[in-house]
Amino acid sequence: MNTIDATTQHATDARDAAAAQVYAVMRRLVLDEDDHRNEVADALGMSFSRTKALRRLVHGSLRMSELTAKLVTDKPYTTLIVDDLERRGLVVRSVHPDDRRCKIVTITEAGREAAELAEAILSRPPRALLGLGDAKLAELKRLLGSL
Known part of the structure; x- marks a missing residue:
């Protein structure tokens, strides 16, 4: 060299x-x-993976296979998650209109409220960031914004 x-x-x-x-x-x-994941789980009384599923469904209904991909899990575990969320009244499962073999998962209003609470908790800035002065926060925002 x-x-x-x-x-x-x-x-x-x-x-x-x-x-x-x-x-x-x-x-x-x-x-x-x-x-904040444990705080979310405690606030909603369910595992973080279930709240993650709700947060993925806020933007629209998904096929079970799509939800599985977004959760980066396997089909049986997604089924367990959706079964539990459905029992809690947070989602509903229906047959896909064009393919009866597919199931569609849709968030309910109660599920949307739970997802919004989770998002509010997860969006809180870390204490270390809150402790920075205005100039340092502005610089960090500028730097991260360039990514």
């Missing part, structure tokens, strides 16, 4: 390392220090 290639590789390695450090701080901030 010649000097130019080595210098370029070193710069790339340094940039990748810096990006990894920034990402580690972001993950720690959101997933470790201020993880």
Whole structure:
């Protein structure tokens, strides 16, 4: 490797390392220090995976297969989730009008309210961000906005 290639590789390695450090701080901030998932589960009295399903259905009805893909799970587990949500009156399941083999899952008004509560909890900024001054928040907003 010649000097130019080595210098370029070193710069790339340094940039990748810096990006990894920034990402580690972001993950720690959101997933470790201020993880709201347990709070959501407690507030709604159900597992976070069920609230995740509700939040996916807020934007419109989905086929079971589509919901499975959005939840990144398998079909049997999606069925368990939907069965429970249906028992709670948070979703309804119906036959697809064009393909009787497919089931459509639709959120109810109660399900929409639960999803909105979950979203409100999850949207609360981490305490560390609330502790930043106006200038630092503005700079961070500018930087993140450029991604």
